[in-house]
Amino acid sequence: xxxxxxxxxxxxxxxxxxxxxxxxxxxxxxxxxxxxxxxxxxxxxxxxxxxxxxxxxxxxxxxxxxxxxxxxxxxxxxxxxxxxxxxxxxxxxxxxxxxxxxxxxxxxxxxxxxxxxxxxxxxxxxxxxxxxxxxxxxxxxxxxxxxxxxxxxxxxxxxxxxxxxxxxxxxxxxxxxxxxxxxxxxxxxxxxxxxxxxxxxxxxxxxxxxxxxxxxxxxxxxxxxxxxxxxxxxxxxxxxxxxxxxxxxxxxxxxxxxxxxxxxxxxxxxxxxxxxxxxxxxxxxxxxxxxxxxxxxxxxxxxxxxxxxxxxxxxxxxxxxxxxxxxxxxxxxxxxxxxxxxxxxxxxxxxxxxxxxxxxxxxx
Numbered sequence: 001x002x003x004x005x006x007x008x009x010x011x012x013x014x015x016x017x018x019x020x021x022x023x024x025x026x027x028x029x030x031x032x033x034x035x036x037x038x039x040x041x042x043x044x045x046x047x048x049x050x051x052x053x054x055x056x057x058x059x060x061x062x063x064x065x066x067x068x069x070x071x072x073x074x075x076x077x078x079x080x081x082x083x084x085x086x087x088x089x090x091x092x093x094x095x096x097x098x099x100x101x102x103x104x105x106x107x108x109x110x111x112x113x114x115x116x117x118x119x120x121x122x123x124x125x126x127x128x129x130x131x132x133x134x135x136x137x138x139x140x141x142x143x144x145x146x147x148x149x150x151x152x153x154x155x156x157x158x159x160x161x162x163x164x165x166x167x168x169x170x171x172x173x174x175x176x177x178x179x180x181x182x183x184x185x186x187x188x189x190x191x192x193x194x195x196x197x198x199x200x201x202x203x204x205x206x207x208x209x210x211x212x213x214x215x216x217x218x219x220x221x222x223x224x225x226x227x228x229x230x231x232x233x234x235x236x237x238x239x240x241x242x243x244x245x246x247x248x249x250x251x252x253x254x255x256x257x258x259x260x261x262x263x264x265x266x267x268x269x270x271x272x273x274x275x276x277x278x279x280x281x282x283x284x285x286x287x288x289x290x291x292x293x294x295x296x297x298x299x300x301x302x303x304x305x306x307x308x309x310x311x312x313x314x315x316x317x318x319x320x321x322x323x324x325x326x327x328x329x330x331x332x333x334x335x336x337x338x339x340x341x342x343x344x345x346x347x348x349x350x351x352x353x354x355x356x357x358x359x360x361x362x363x364x
Contacts, residue, residue, distance in 0.1 A: 009129035010083035025123030026162055029200050032236050032282040040331045042277055042324040043285030045078030046071060047247060050299055052082055066293045070307040075321025078126060080246060080287050083107060108159045120160035127164035128156060134168060136187035142174050145188050153198030164200040167193055171204035171231055180230050182211035194239050201241050204231045206248040217261055228272045236282035245269055245286040251302035263312050270320040277327050
């Protein structure tokens with residue numbers, strides 16, 4: 001059987017530049033939450049699609065190191081980046097619709113040249129994404145995308161069962177809830193697509209400035225609040241899977257843009273994530289679009305955030321890291337208390353068993 005896969009994004013885990021191998025270090029799902037090494041995991045992070053391209057150029061490679069260092073300084077734990085190349089020598093995609101299947105297997109099974117660990121066994125990789133923003137406007141019924149995700153999820157999991165997998169959806173609903181969409185359908189269904197076996201968590205993208213470009217900022221913000229709320233509720237109550245807000249932002253190229261507007265967009269997403277996470281809900285993190293460092297003017301698209309430039313937006317990012325970190329530490333303390341109680345009960349049982357034997361022996 002032919003497999004056409006658009007495995008294009010990889011979600012990387014980094015925690016203050018430290019490799020995490022306690023227990024096995026893989027992020028897994030437990031109901032509507034993510035778990036790493038027995039404790040809940042929350043992801044405040046960023047998009048940097050350019051990491052692989054820039055890292056391949058020795059003269060530019062320092063920008064990747066700078067990006068990770070600046071991100072770690074703000075408590076960011078997850079990066080989403082490209083895991084593909086088009087055209088050229090041994091590409092993943094020869095041309096639109098023409099894929100190199102062997103190269104997909106190579107990506108999943110390749111050994112890291114620095115660590116010697118195969119990517120499929122590498123805990124630094126949190127998850128694979130099938131395709132960025134899959135759409136099929138020629139089939140608004142959603143059957144084409146549903147069949148493709150079903151096939152490819154099974155295919156990827158047959159090669160790599162260690163890592164989480166997501167479909168890369170923007171979050172548009174099918175006919176059952178199309179009123180939630182920003183006045184259009186793209187052949188996807190947030191509910192049906194994410195219910196497919198092998199899809200471990202849902203993703204949502206949020207660009208009200210693009211989707212409602214003719215509306216006021218107040219209308220865009222109102223839409224965003226409802227968009228985020230509905231997806232958290234559906235992930236928790238219908239899908240019963242975690243949800244990641246994998247892209248969000250506001251372009252400084254928009255007419256009438258000001259920093260306060262971008263801050264309100266970030267705050268709306270971050271507040272909803274934190275509220276859900278604090279209550280043990282399905283939202284576990286957000287990745288803003290996009291992170292750049294100084295000297296990357298050619299990559300500026302209007303949505304860039306440069307962490308070394310002190311700004312109110314950077315402060316919001318750092319605050320979200322701190323708040324999610326507080327929740328994580330709280331759960332870790334509770335987990336340690338439970339482990340201590342179990343150990344105490346075992347010791348008590350052993351002591352009583354030993355004391356009982358002594359009493360019986362003395363009586364004989």
